[in-house]
Amino acid sequence: MSEVEAPPSAPIVVNDPVQVADGVHVVPDGRVPLVPNVGIVVGSRAALVVDTGMGPRNGATVRGHAEQLAGGRPLLLTLTHFHPEHGYGAQAFEPGAFIVYNRAQRDELRAKGTPYLEMFRTFGDGVAGELEGVELVEPHAVYDGAADLELGGTGAELRTFGLAHTRGDQVVFLREQRVLFTGDLVESRCFAIFPWFPPDDVDVDGDRWIAVLEQLEALEPEVVVPGHGELGGVEVITTAREYLEGLRDDTRRLAAEGASEDETAAELDRSLRARHPDWAQPEWIAFGARCFYAAYARERR
Numbered sequence: 001m002s003e004v005e006a007p008p009s010a011p012i013v014v015n016d017p018v019q020v021a022d023g024v025h026v027v028p029d030g031r032v033p034l035v036p037n038v039g040i041v042v043g044s045r046a047a048l049v050v051d052t053g054m055g056p057r058n059g060a061t062v063r064g065h066a067e068q069l070a071g072g073r074p075l076l077l078t079l080t081h082f083h084p085e086h087g088y089g090a091q092a093f094e095p096g097a098f099i100v101y102n103r104a105q106r107d108e109l110r111a112k113g114t115p116y117l118e119m120f121r122t123f124g125d126g127v128a129g130e131l132e133g134v135e136l137v138e139p140h141a142v143y144d145g146a147a148d149l150e151l152g153g154t155g156a157e158l159r160t161f162g163l164a165h166t167r168g169d170q171v172v173f174l175r176e177q178r179v180l181f182t183g184d185l186v187e188s189r190c191f192a193i194f195p196w197f198p199p200d201d202v203d204v205d206g207d208r209w210i211a212v213l214e215q216l217e218a219l220e221p222e223v224v225v226p227g228h229g230e231l232g233g234v235e236v237i238t239t240a241r242e243y244l245e246g247l248r249d250d251t252r253r254l255a256a257e258g259a260s261e262d263e264t265a266a267e268l269d270r271s272l273r274a275r276h277p278d279w280a281q282p283e284w285i286a287f288g289a290r291c292f293y294a295a296y297a298r299e300r301r
């Protein structure tokens with residue numbers, strides 16, 4: 001008897017929000033590909049939404065949840081980074097919500113928003129359908145480095161670190177509740193996503209990414225909301241960092257032994273799939289290996 005694989009679920013936000021701390025809600029991704037974990041933080045004066053899901057329909061679903069939880073309080077929207085499944089539902093928040101991005105993220109959206117839309121449309125009818133009618137949305141405000149939002153009884157710290165998973169990754173830290181939204185800097189039971197597409201797009205840096213994760217661990221969050229996958233404690237970040245460090249070290253070892261880039265990618269694809277059989281999206285292993293290989297080759301020149 002042959003095994004029958006279930007078809008991949010459509011990239012639709014279907015879950016209801018779950019409260020994870022006082023005033024902090026997460027719409028869990030349900031481990032559906034191209035659905036992110038979405039945050040809704042409700043203070044006494046305003047509510048903040050973190051990521052929208054992909055496309056206007058998912059954006060409207062998230063806005064509906066946010067309005068219900070906000071109970072008439074004004075909405076703010078911010079995104080962890082420009083990638084389509086995280087931010088291409090922002091149009092559903094206009095008019096009405098105040099939208100904040102960091103500057104690098106805004107610039108990256110301007111530079112790559114349309115090419116990424118075209119790329120994602122090739123990912124199948126389900127994805128293309130959700131992207132129907134997408135408009136790229138400019139923020140009402142941009143910031144550099146750090147911005148603190150006061151929601152009334154709760155603050156939200158927006159922080160950026162420069163190039164890592166993208167040019168403009170942003171985390172949202174709720175210091176009182178010790179909740180950290182990481183975007184795709186951290187995934188749970190899912191291989192790190194390396195959008196390493198040379199020569200067109202090489203805006204990912206594994207070494208800087210590791211250093212960022214060390215900084216996030218130092219925040220000592222009690223609840224980590226990864227870009228994709230289950231919530232957990234700080235160990236979710238540690239696992240992600242140790243994976244990146246292993247990928248880096250193994251890549252450098254193989255390269256130093258004389259393996260080609262293709263040989264290195266193939267070997268690590270094999271060994272890391274075997275090491276993490278229950279992790280999703282193993283196709284990203286090779287992209288990560290190639291990214292670290294290129295960094296090693298640059299150093300040797």
Ligand SMILES: [Zn+2]
Nearest residue numbers: 081083184193
């Ligand atoms: Zn991403």
